[in-house]
Amino acid sequence: MIREMREPLAFEISSEGKRAFRAEKLDVPERKDVLGGVAVRETIDGFPELSEVEVTRHFTRLSRTNYCVDLGLYPLGSCTMKYNPKVNERVAALPGFTGSHPNAPEELVQGNLRLLKQVERLLGEIAGMDAFTLQPAAGAHGELTGMMLVRAALEARGNARKTVLIPDSAHGTNPSSAHLCGYTVKEIKSNEKGTIDLEDLARAMNEDVAALMVTNPNTLGVFESDICRIAEIVHSRGGFLYMDGANMNALTGIVRPGDMGVDVLHINLHKTFSTPHGGGGPGSGPVGVKKALEPYLPVPVIEEKDGRFVLVGDRPGSIGRTRSFFGNYLVIVRALAYILNLGPEGIREVAETAVLNANYIRKSLEGDYHMKYPTATLHECVFSDKVQKEHGVSNLDIAKRLIDMGLHPPTMSFPLIVHGALMVEPTETESKRELDRFIDAMKAIAKEAVEDPEVLHAAPHATYVRRLDETAAARTPVLKWEKK
């Protein structure tokens, strides 16, 4: 949307008496004596009153200030912003799915239960795990669920243990999820290759450690080549190996976590399996486990009996529910459509092409941007602003300047082990033309950093809003509209 045109808040467009909706005429006798004694509100102060045209224009205008995958490359490392196939939206909108009540009797929702069971099995095959739960609503929720399973299994052995080991390159959700399970977090330092140091791990691993949470490939895009040895070390002291599967899209059809000694993992359907991010959800974070953890899965579990699907809630070892109903069902429907659409060859091609695209960008930009870790990478790579900093240009400046060039910036300042990080993940769905557009833009910015750093400090120039004062937003929070 052009910068001169400003879209007010809905509350500011609102005027008394307007409406975009009318309820049908009440067809039962109206009674005044209902709700005896309950406090009822007279009106909702400040609540919007708009016409349908105004609502439509309001949200259409707002939508035009957003960047999105449908518009172009969205190289947010670790977030896996791949194309979201349109057929997935179509099938998720089928009335048989959207109109199903979650409290309906099992026999009337056999299609849904069959679908859930099939997705559990397909994810089991792709990840090499024995069983899956689809209940978690997002990746972090999956982590929490997975770590609860670990704790339950350890408790059943008589000692829940105290600590969880987490590499310093991990997503912030890992320590937070472990903490919510009552564990103390111990950080493992990355070595000069950006990976887990076996000797450090061996030193840190003891009978107080419940699990190691490892992201593989890690947030640098580096595959933990010693993963089998890592699993041995963790298992030898009676711990569990948790894998954060946020980067599973680098591995599909190539290698299975379950074959590398992983005991429990979560997968983000909104990353690897192409379900849309929706500006921050809904996601879905299925958790896969090996046999040893299966008795503890959240209830209800779906079982197939003589071709019929039933919900089983009576499982004494279960950690209980982690969410109401059956998870983010329509997200799961989309993921199934994606897997069926791709088939085994297509699933493998996802990983191959994601890795090819990422390495093409890496090779093309290596001369222009610094890379702290020279180790080979898979589906993403992490540059830094070290070279540009010499000219006073930060990763923030680079990111904002990319916006001027019609591109979304990479993930910034993460992982924390790379100062001034720019973490690039193109995904498999981008064309060479789009990758070249990004590469050319990044090269042009590297040149500008030397020749005209001011233009970078002031970027973005062409957007609906320019650089926003985030400090002021946090210092004096204005978190809602209020009637003047």
Added chain:
Amino acid sequence: MSYISLSDKDRREMLERIGVGSTDDLFCCIPEGVRLTGKLALPEAMTESALVRHMEGIAGENAYPKYLSFLGGGAYDHFIPSVVDNLSSRGEFVTPYTPYQPEVSQGTLQAIFEFQTLICQLSGMDIANASLYEGATGAAEAVLMAHRLKNRPKVLVAATLHPQYRSVIRTYVRNLGIRVEEVPCDGTGGLDKAALARMLDAETAALIVQSPNYFGVCEDIKAAADAVHRDRALLAVVVAEALSLGLLEAPGKLGADIVTGEGQSFGIPLSFGGPYLGFMACMKEFVRQLPGRIAGQTTDVDGKRGFVLTLATREQHIRREKATSNICTNQALCALRATIYLETVGKQGLRELAWQNVQKAAYAVDLLTRVPGVKRRFAGPHFNEFVLEFPKDWDGIDRALKAKGILAGIGLGADFPGLEKCALVCVTERHGKNDIDRLAAALEEVLR
């Protein structure tokens, strides 16, 4: 069908620039021994047309939509205006990430800001977050938040809180040293005030109470707040049927300290339970303990108004294990749907809809309790759900009604021992008088 945009020529050129002979070489960091040698045992790829047919087949196996249904219990069938689907399915809303780059995410951020405002107006609280997963995890987050704020080991939970919400709370607290005790209900179906008074003490961090509760009964929130505040504990009100907020007094005005709940009623289809929409609001002095994303207003370098994600020092990506919650991805698109829904239905429409729900449920209670042997189980005032008691076990009645194409309610025996003869019935604006009459007639036949 895959979604790859590279030609063979592109691949060759790219491999050449990288300096490897084949894509396989890029995977040399993965030990040979663990790599897959064959292909995954997945169904062969489908074309788009075959896929649509296949998925239509699965959806068609769900017989549920053919039934006249009075199911509620945390998921409610309300009409969704056309603009909600149309506007919320725009690619600009569906396909961005969490708005980390505010300059190109103003649409999402402004919508979140409007959502927060709407939730504040409805709940009567000072501030609201950008969403949580759904109602049950919202209730669990309220428990954790109250525990952080009060640093007391005990939390009271109304026994009439949705059974699945209670189950999720138990799962969340089991490793955190928080003790959960359930407060029973009295004969009206509302909170037993005497029991509450007995159970409250200096160790109690909060009372979690749902209103309208699982039995559909509207709680006396003010009385609960007064009782709880006498022990300097907090009151968290859970709202599972958000449409009730269109008519019932805002919990914040009655003394609630935290309001959380399920926003599915605001333009989100039943969808077999998800994705739904958790929301959470609280008094402003608790803002640093509120979980989840929050959008805030600010200005850009030219002084123009804009919105950003703010107060991130509460969150996991900054604070790691010291964060208020581990939540990252939430339910932004569902919050957008709710925002569009509420702005479409508007001030008058929301009240009308809420009023219609009350009226139709009242008509249904009246008619159904005239069927011989059928009684209301709880006398407390209800919104659009109510519990009926039958002369014999519900299961048999349910079977007979199903045979007539009617799902009359949710049996309560499994979750509430002693209520084997009872069912929870939900009536919304979607039910015509004829639907309710049909239920009454069928029930009469079944019980005859």
